[in-house]
Amino acid sequence: MATISAETDYIQPAVTADTALFSVRGGELVALTVRREREPFAGWWALPGDYIRAEEALDDCAARALAEQTGLDAIYLEQLYTFASHYPGRWGRVFNVAYFALVPFAAVSPRNDENIAWQALSRLPRLAFNHEDILASARRRLAAKIEYSALALGLLPEVFTLAEVQAVYEAIKGExxxxxxxxxxxxxxxxxxVTGEKRQSGAHRPARLYRLREPSNLGIIG
Amino acid sequence: MATISAETDYIQPAVTADTALFSVRGGELVALTVRREREPFAGWWALPGDYIRAEEALDDCAARALAEQTGLDAIYLEQLYTFASHYPGRWGRVFNVAYFALVPFAAVSPRNDENIAWQALSRLPRLAFNHEDILASARRRLAAKIEYSALALGLLPEVFTLAEVQAVYEAIKGExxxxxxxxxxxxxxxxxxVTGEKRQSGAHRPARLYRLREPSNLGIIG
DNA sequence: AATAATAGTGTTTTCTTTACACTAAGTCAA
DNA sequence: TTGACTTAGTGTAAAGAAAACACTATTATT
Incomplete structure (x- = not known):
């Protein structure tokens, strides 16, 4: 019987945690990207993420990278999948532990940084590394999860109309x-x-505004 | 805005692919373990797995380790979760990319190797590394997946009775x-x-034997 | 005052899931 | 050889969940 292989045989790769962060803008599903400053893929759009540090937990790494690169903090992150890739030259082997999360659009957009942008999934630019694959995988998971959970409520702003919530679900499910x-x-x-307030948005009856009752445990379901 | 951290900052860990392999024996859910031959945890039971090799894909690594250590080949493996752990001394940082799979009991048991054993989940021995955590996580995934897929058909032998299939589902779901x-x-x-054959197993009416119609695409569902 | 646009509301039908009990076919022992 | 025992095999009714469906309400605009 073969056993654990010889020590000389295994390699010492780099490990990153990268997050596919979704939101909805104008009824359209969008993902957050940040512009890379250094090689490889300098100047390209990429998912927020970073190399893991010594002693750091994977979840913490994803959360830290997101906080550093986008200002977002303390959001619910779910581990998605781990991708292995290989780049020629000195960059060598990289493992991406992918996470995904949902946030209200307003949570990031106020910060008007040219190096952060929401991208509509329907017209996504080329992304660095294998990040397009990661994003596609996250989108599938998102669509599957939303079937049996209240997950998408995490996408909502402070107050919202029921029509807006429906638009979010329709954007994610594509129907x-x-x-x-x-x-x-x-x-x-x-x-x-219900908040008791209403929102007027055109020459028609105004819609009632709602808010989340318990913002705490969203996304835990399912 | 913070950016990708300095190169000196990230570490070069070891990466393994480990598989939680399930089966059912006598109506009881069991998992395959192999005995470790080398340090650390020499002599302990562990999940089959190995360090990933240069240029090797994660799925291939899991499949190779399983083939080398158990003789199993070409089974459907699904990636489960990636765990990060840290061991004192020279072993350092290890990332376990966990996989899980289901096989008919007979697929492994004939090989009567003292260093391979099915363990009933209800009386599991201590396992090396964090493999108990991995197994617990895999068991939860298994129970969740079986709700909405035909996944457990992968546990079946060549021919089987419907009562046997029911026992498999009952063992997994625990009800x-x-x-x-x-x-x-x-x-x-x-x-x-139906095969047309029957199986006699006691002083009572024999049960009809069934086989899988298309053994190919199991587990893909869901 | 009429028009246009979105908000808001219940009921019926269909499908899915669950609960439930008896007959069939074999072995074994008296 | 017959009766007792054990598991195999089968259908229907009730309850619950999901889907289909159309009209009135409220506001701005002209």
Whole structure:
């Protein structure tokens, strides 16, 4: 029987944690990218991420990179998949431990930094490394998860209309939903409450505004 | 804005692919373990796995380790989660990319090697490294996946009775299932066919034997 | 005052899931 | 050879979940 291979045989790769961060802007699903400053792929758009440090936990690395590069803090991150890739020359072997998360659009956009941008998934630019693969994989996971969880509530701003929530779900699932069935199911989650305020957005009846009842445990479901 | 950290800052860890391999023996869920021959944890039971080699893909590494250590070949492996751990001394940082898979019990048991053993999950010995955590995580994934897929059909031998399939599902889910409902749902998957043979196993009516219709695409579902 | 646009609301139908009990076919022992 | 025992095998009814479906309400605009 073969055993654990000889020590000379295994390699010493670099490990990164990279996050596919989703939001919805104008009913369209978007992902956050940051512009790389150094080689390789200097100047390219990439997912926020960093090399892991000695003694650092994977989750912590993903959270730290996100905080450093985007200012986002303390959001729910879920590990997605680990990708192995190989780059010629001195960069060598890289393992990407991919994470994904959802945030309200407003959580990042105020920071008007040219090196951070939301990209619509429907017209994504080329990304550095294998980040396009990571993003595609995260998008599939997102669509699958949303089927059986209240996960997408994490995408919402402070207050919102039910039509806006429906737009988020439709953007993620890529299909139209029935208004009455959607509202019934959403309210049955018992996570929303009415604010009493209304929002006027055109020459028509204004919509009631809602807020999340308990912002704490979102995304844990499922 | 902070950027990708300095090159001196990141570390060069070891990366392994380890597989939680499940089967069912006598209606009980079991996992395959191999005995470690070298330090650290020499003599302990561990999950089959190995350090990844230069240029090797993660999936290939998991498959190779499994083939070398157990003789199993060409089974469906699904990546589960990546764990980071740290061991004092010269072993340093290790990342375990965990996989999980299901096989018919007979696929491994004939090989009567003292250094390979199926362990009942209900009375698992201490395992090397963080392999108990990996196994616990894999068991949760298994239970979740089986809810909405035909995954557990991968656990079956060449031919089998419906009662045996039900025992597999009951072992994984940890609850009793209704015989009629189970059979109806199972046959509705349209993956089984009758062999025409029967199996006598006691002083009672013999059971019809079934086989898988298309052994190829199991586990892909869900 | 009429028009246009989105907000908001229940019921019916269909499908899925669950609960539930008896007959069939074999072995074994008296 | 017959009765007792054991597991195999089968259908239907009820409950619950999901899907289909259309009209009234409220505001701005002209």
């Amino acid at each position: 139209r939903l029935d208004k009455r069935n959607f509202r019934r199911a959403l309210l049955a989650l018992d996570q929303l409450e | 009793r299932l209704d015989k009629r409902n189970f059979r109806r749902a199972l046959l509705a998957l349209d993956q089984l066919e």
